[in-house]
Amino acid sequence: MIDTIATVESNLELTPGYKLLTLNFKEAIAAKAGQFAMLKAHDTFEPLLRRALAIYRIENSNQLSFLYQVLGRGTQMLSHLDSGGKVDILLPLGNCWLDEPLQKTGLGSKALVVAGGIGSASVYLLCQELQRRQIETQIFFGAANRKVATGCGLDDFKKLALPITLTTDDGSLGERGFVTAPLEKFLREGKGENATIYTCGPWVMMKRVAEIAEGFAIKCLASLEAPMGCGFGVCVGCVVAIKDADAKSYQAYQRVCTDGSIFPAEIIRWEVTAMAH
Amino acid sequence: MSDNQSAIRISQSAIEASAIERLAVEIAGIKLKNPVMGASGTFGYGLEFAGLIDLNRLGGFSTKGLSARPLPGNIPTRIVETHGGMLNAIGLQNVGARAFVEEKLPLLRKYDTQVIANVFGYSDEDYLEAIQILNDGEGIAAYELNISCPNVKEGGIVIGSSPLAAAKLTEKARRAAQRPLIVKLSPNVTDIKELARAIVDAGADALSLINTLVGMAIDIHSRKPHLNFGTGGLSGPAIKPIAVRMVYEVASTVSVPLIGIGGIASAADALEFIIAGATAVQIGTANYYDPSVTMKTIDELADYCNQHSTTMQSLIGSVNRN
Numbered sequence: 001m002i003d004t005i006a007t008v009e010s011n012l013e014l015t016p017g018y019k020l021l022t023l024n025f026k027e028a029i030a031a032k033a034g035q036f037a038m039l040k041a042h043d044t045f046e047p048l049l050r051r052a053l054a055i056y057r058i059e060n061s062n063q064l065s066f067l068y069q070v071l072g073r074g075t076q077m078l079s080h081l082d083s084g085g086k087v088d089i090l091l092p093l094g095n096c097w098l099d100e101p102l103q104k105t106g107l108g109s110k111a112l113v114v115a116g117g118i119g120s121a122s123v124y125l126l127c128q129e130l131q132r133r134q135i136e137t138q139i140f141f142g143a144a145n146r147k148v149a150t151g152c153g154l155d156d157f158k159k160l161a162l163p164i165t166l167t168t169d170d171g172s173l174g175e176r177g178f179v180t181a182p183l184e185k186f187l188r189e190g191k192g193e194n195a196t197i198y199t200c201g202p203w204v205m206m207k208r209v210a211e212i213a214e215g216f217a218i219k220c221l222a223s224l225e226a227p228m229g230c231g232f233g234v235c236v237g238c239v240v241a242i243k244d245a246d247a248k249s250y251q252a253y254q255r256v257c258t259d260g261s262i263f264p265a266e267i268i269r270w271e272v273t274a275m276a277h
Numbered sequence: 278m279s280d281n282q283s284a285i286r287i288s289q290s291a292i293e294a295s296a297i298e299r300l301a302v303e304i305a306g307i308k309l310k311n312p313v314m315g316a317s318g319t320f321g322y323g324l325e326f327a328g329l330i331d332l333n334r335l336g337g338f339s340t341k342g343l344s345a346r347p348l349p350g351n352i353p354t355r356i357v358e359t360h361g362g363m364l365n366a367i368g369l370q371n372v373g374a375r376a377f378v379e380e381k382l383p384l385l386r387k388y389d390t391q392v393i394a395n396v397f398g399y400s401d402e403d404y405l406e407a408i409q410i411l412n413d414g415e416g417i418a419a420y421e422l423n424i425s426c427p428n429v430k431e432g433g434i435v436i437g438s439s440p441l442a443a444a445k446l447t448e449k450a451r452r453a454a455q456r457p458l459i460v461k462l463s464p465n466v467t468d469i470k471e472l473a474r475a476i477v478d479a480g481a482d483a484l485s486l487i488n489t490l491v492g493m494a495i496d497i498h499s500r501k502p503h504l505n506f507g508t509g510g511l512s513g514p515a516i517k518p519i520a521v522r523m524v525y526e527v528a529s530t531v532s533v534p535l536i537g538i539g540g541i542a543s544a545a546d547a548l549e550f551i552i553a554g555a556t557a558v559q560i561g562t563a564n565y566y567d568p569s570v571t572m573k574t575i576d577e578l579a580d581y582c583n584q585h586s587t588t589m590q591s592l593i594g595s596v597n598r599n
Contacts, residue, residue, distance in 0.1 A: 001328055003568050040566070045542075048513055049358050049566050090568065229356050229363060230565040232329070234321040236341075236370050237356030250372050252349035273353055 001090065001232065002027060005042055008085040009063060011078075018118070018151025019079055020056070021066045023087060028061040033125035034097035034223060034262050037066070038231035041077040042086035051075060052228045052257070054122035054200075055092065056153065064091075067121040067153050093231050094261040097126045097198055098133075102221055102262060108196035111137040112186070112218075114209050116179055116201020117144065120152040122223040122261075123200050127160055138186070139164040142179025142201070146172040180208045187216045196221065199265070203273070210265035220265035226256040226273075233258035241272035299582040300575070302336075302556050302589050304534040305457035305482035307391055307418045309336035309557055312589050313547065313575050316538050316559035317342060317395035317421060317461070318367065319512075322381040323388070329568040334575060337391030339485075339559060340377065342423045344397050345406035347373035357494050357503035362513025362540070363562060364492050366506035369397055374410035382414050391418040393459065401436075401446050408453045419456050422447065422481075425463030425488035437463035437488070440475035451480035459536065462486040462527070464516075469523045470530040477531040485536035485559065486527060487520045513562040514540040521549050528554020528594055542570060544577030554594040 006023035013019050038050035051074040057065040070079045081087065095102060111130045115123050120141065130137045141157060143149035145168050157164060165182045166174025175182060179201070186192065199209045200223040213220035229235030239253035240263070246252065254260070300311035315338030320326065323338050332338075350370025357364050372380070377394070385392050394417045398404035404422065411417060424446060425437035436442045443460070451458050460476045462469060464487035473484055489510025494503045502508070520539025528535055534557075537550030542563035550558050563570040582588060 003329055045514070046361065047358055048361065048562070049363065088567070227354055227356050227358075229365070229562075230568075232325060232568070234319065234325045235356065235365070235565055236350065236367050237353075237365060239350070239353055239355065239370070241352070248347075248349055250347035250349065250370065250376075253353070253370060 001093065002029065003090045006087045006089050008081045008083055008087065010083055011081050011085075014067075014153070015147045015151035017070050018148070019068055019070065020153075021068065021078060021081070022059060023064055023066070023089070025062045025064070029064060029091060030061075031055045031058060031064060031092040032096035032099065033129045034122060035092040035094050036122075036231075036261060037089050037091035037093060038228065039066075039078070039087050039089040040074055041081055042088050044077055047073040047077070049074070049229055050088065050090065050231065051078070052225070052231055054223070056121045056124055057156070058125065067118065067124075069118045069151070090231055093257060097221065097223075097262055098129055102264070107135060108194050108219065109136065110192070110195040111135050112140065112183065112192065112195050112197045113137060114140045114179060114183055114197060114199040114201065115152070116142045116199075116205040117148065118152055119199070119201030119205075119223070120157065123198060124153060124156060126198055127157065127162060131160060131162060137162050140167070140179045140183050141165065142167040142205070143173075144169045149173055178205065178208075180205060180212060183209065184212050187212065187218070192216055192218050197265075199223070203270075206265070207270040210268065210270060213265055221262050222265045222268065223262045224256045224260055224268070228257055231257045241269035243267050243269050296579045296583065299588045300579060302593075304536065304556050305419065305459070307337075307457060309391055311336040311575050311578065312551065312557035313571050313578065314338050314391075314393070314536070314557055314559045315564060315571060316561035317423065319561040319564050322377065322385070323390075323392065324381065324384055326564075326568065330572050332388040332390050335390045335571055336557060337393055337418065339393040339395045339421050341371050342369045342395045342397035343371055343374045343377050343407055343411065344369065345374055345403050345410060347371065347376065352505045354503060354505050357509070359492070359494055359511065359515065361515035362511055364494055364504060364509035364511055365489070366504045366509040368506065374407045378410060378414035382416050386416040392416055393419045393421050395421045395423050395461070396450075397423040401449055404446060404450055405453045408450060412453075412455045417456060419459055419482075420450070420454050421459040421461050421485055422450055423461050423488070425461055425465070438466050440472045443472060444475040444479035447476045447479035447481050457482040459483040459485050461488055462523075463488050464519060464523055465491050470526050473527040473531050477533050481533060483534045483536065484527060484531065485538055487516070487523050487539050490516055490519065512540070514542060516540045517546060517549075521553050524550055524555050525553040525596065541574075542567070544574045544581055547574055547578060548581065548592065551589065551592050552594070552596045554596070556593050
């Protein structure tokens with residue numbers, strides 16, 4: 001974990017409201033697929049807290065990119081940074097898609113990556129790594145519309161040359177509807193044997209993906225998002241409710257930042273934490 | 278080594294020794310190498326910071342509130358950012374006093390810093406049970422009685438906002454505690470001086486103030502409170518002027534040492550509290566967005582003392598009235 005000041009290489013608008021921030025680091029950063037960072041514009045105190053962003057791409061050991069949606073004050077402040085701007089950043093944080101103990105039961109021979117909206121930011125590196133390991137991968141990529149899909153890095157995903165199923169809520173690109181529909185169809189056709197589902201996206205989407213996975217008895221890992229104060233386990237603000245834990249025990253809630261952000265979907269009490277989303 | 282180098286080395290040691298002397302303070306017999314501490318609830322069990330800062334340089338820290346038994350805490354959402362601060366309703370999720378003694382303390386003993394165990398309960402008996410468990414722990418410098426958490430449905434703030442109830446608990450805790458007893462005051466009272474006086478009369482060795490202020494934020498789209506608990510504790514720079522005022526008022530009321538808390542994010546902030554009457558300070562929310570804020574504050578305090586040829590000790594309560 002490194003707490004440092006990075007310099008903005010570029011901060012490109014992919015589509016209105018969606019940007020790609022590339023940062024240069026003085027030191028080498030050893031980040032892995034699924035990890036995230038806490039960052040904010042340097043020396044600004046409104047807003048106060050850093051924001052959690054998934055590490056989207058590793059350009060090289062001293063350069064990382066973050067894909068983000070401009071939603072509130074924190075991301076607005078980031079969006080105003082130009083080349084040469086400074087960012088306070090703590091990283092790399094959280095666990096990794098393909099590391100133990102998440103993969104203790106072994107990688108499935110097939111990977112189904114389900115990305116919804118800006119959740120794509122957490123799975124691009126995963127897709128790259130799955131490809132490198134020559135694991136058969138099918139991507140399900142859902143967005144509100146064509147523009148949002150572009151903002152969520154669709155062009156990068158296409159360049160991977162992995163099979164990709166597209167959906168948009170308004171039908172402006174790919175199939176009309178939610179990304180969970182083609183996933184379910186895929187599994188119903190019996191194509192999910194020995195597969196692992198990797199998902200990141202809106203809470204309701206991941207909850208549905210988790211239900212589908214459970215229905216087909218397929219292992220599912222989900223990268224969760226929660227309001228975070230610190231990102232390194234101290235504030236205990238970003239917790240999720242865990243199934244099968246004694247409701248009165250310390251383990252009833254786990255921290256998204258240090259116990260995750262990636263969790264086996266079947267251990268999450270989706271309906272409890274859904275209140276938060 | 279040449280004579281010159283040796284002379285330089287000696288002179289550097291003299292400067293370092295003098296800097297150490299200038300920053301040292303004492304609270305209820307606990308010697309702090311400097312007045313900078315991590316505040317309870319924002320500093321975990323200290324160990325979370327081990328990879329980010331040098332814990333040995335820290336004056337001390339107060340642990341996350343420890344209860345007799347582990348607590349799960351509140352249903353999320355638990356935090357929301359507000360202007361110049363944040364609201365939290367964590368609900369005192371903690372590993373419990375026994376796990377702290379057995380699992381955390383042995384690791385903490387490797388560091389040369391003062392560990393203050395923050396104690397929480399839902400009833401007087403809960404508090405006393407937690408203290409009894411912690412009495413077994415080796416390496417705890419003092420207890421900090423958390424009678425002012427606004428984020429639990431019972432206990433906490435009910436005790437903390439009543440001088441009578443707070444004094445009653447303080448008296449019992451003082452008898453049970455085998456270590457100095459610091460009581461953390463709630464700002465959610467009409468007259469903090471009355472509360473402070475009652476608690477000191479009941480035997481508190483020191484006071485820490487302030488805990489968070491009860492606040493609320495509402496999502497205008499869903500028209501629901503942002504926090505699942507409804508209300509939360511407001512912390513961060515937004516509360517600093519209130520905290521400084523309360524430290525100033527309490528310092529003129531009681532004679533025990535005070536630990537100032539509330540929106541501290543720099544040496545300048547810390548100095549305000551010390552000049553208002555605090556012997557030491559605890560840094561809270563700033564640790565979240567700047568994990569090395571305690572280290573920077575210590576360095577800046579040393580610079581201040583050097584520049585003004587003064588000591589922390591002589592700055593305590595040195596406020597000049599207008």
